[in-house]
Amino acid sequence: MPNKAYEILAENLATQGIDVEQVKAVLKQQHIETPSWGYANSGTRFKAFAWPGAATTTQQKLDDAAMVHKMTGIAPTVAVHIPWDRPKDDDYAGMCQYAESHGIRIGAVNPNVFQDDQYRLGSLGNPDSGVQEQALDHLLECCEIMTKVKSDVLSLWFADGTNYAGQDSLRGRKKRFEKALRLVYERLPANSRMLIEYKFFEPAFYSTDIPDWGTAYAWCLKLGPQAQVLVDLGHHAQGVNIEQIVAFLLDEGRLGGFHFNNRKYADDDLMVGSTNPYELFLIYNELVGAAQSDDQMARATAQNVAYMIDQCHNIEGKMIPMIYSVLNCQEAYAEALLVPRNRLTTAQAEGNIMEAHHLLNEAYRTDVRPLLAQVRTEIGVPADPIAVYRASGYEEKIRAERGLSATSGGFQ
Ligand code: RM4
Ligand code: MN
Ligand code: MN
Secondary structure, three states: OOOHHHHHHHHHHHHOOOOHHHHHHHHHOOOOEEEHHHHEOOEOOOOEOOOOOOEOOHHHHHHHHHHHHHHHOOOOEEEEEEOOOOOHHHOHHHHHHHHHHOOOEEEEEEEOOOOOHHHHHOOOOOOOHHHHHHHHHHHHHHHHHHHHOOOOEEEEOOOOEEOOOOOOOHHHHHHHHHHHHHHHHHOOOOOOEEEEEOOOOOOOOOEEOOOOHHHHHHHHHHHOOOEEEEEEOOOOOOOOOHHHHHHHHHHOOOEEEEEEOEHHHOEOOOOOOOOOHHHHHHHHHHHHHHHOOOOHHHHHHHHOOEEEEOOOOOOOOOHHHHHHHHHHHHHHHHHHHOOOHHHHHHHHHOOOHHHHHHHHHHHHHOOOHHHHHHHHHHHOOOOOHHHHHHHHOHHHHHHHHHOOOOOOOOOO
């Protein structure tokens, strides 16, 4: 069926000098990774509400991720959390094959050094050298797992910090981290990367060992080129200009990846772009600007960013918000691709503030939905993924097969 709205939009964009075929080609290459833990039950610190049909096994999580990819066509990988996704008999090759037989691959490996009892005072930053060592061993084990599941990203987040002034030596903790991260860095598989994620508070509230992008960046510089910063959108104070952090890290070659979600919750609970689609657009605008620039470093860095969702939904279900989030990223990316870069550069050079601002906003305000429907049709996925998912019977099927399980993905 010809997409009338698309034809009108394409004509309109062509008169603005935009190469629509090129925009579509770029959109078809987009890749958003979904998290295995986002398909399982999760909760707030007060309550984990069980969701009917939520995944409890890694195979079920992979099934769900495969369904999200089938609906969207741009979510071909899934991040795993170890030990939440540790397979029986440590059969990682089997897990990898299971994913591949369902049309997806394993993406980032996320070690978990925050849930065992010994981590009460932290992991790598723990004052007890025995605990530091256990955490280090787990990280090194994850380097080996990367090879088994064909992953090239080790994604590191630490719950480490202190709750009371004087509880521990701040410099001491810094040194413990630097020493251990160096040992992990040396064991990274060839051609892989270590992404260091920061978070300004929680679960520690007096000090957090990696509180901000500056700390993560400083350590990446010390470690070497295989270490890059991971920007989790939820881990920022409300007023922080995230796109400026993105621009800085792109320019320095140290933006490694994203964890998409929404900072309104200060963590992983809300859909990316749900209350702040403009901000998501501005972030993509920096990425597209870098990818299209002739600055070698920024361009190469932008082309190698790992786009990952880090969301665990508590009250709104699992599959639809995940599909929705992938689509929100697609929409923001499409709008950013419509920014007339040359005209924007000219307006900026002339100090023409209103023209520059207007050009950006016009791209943002373009209704790209017909364009995305066209792209989806051309890659053979539903033009309206949410509607087709609702009608697919998948939700009813998993509810019937899996039922209601009290266990959570790891947040219990
Ligand atoms: C943390 C952080 C990590 C994620 C865990 C589950 O807040 O964002 O990336 O792996 O939650
Ligand atoms: Mn995260
Ligand atoms: Mn988080």
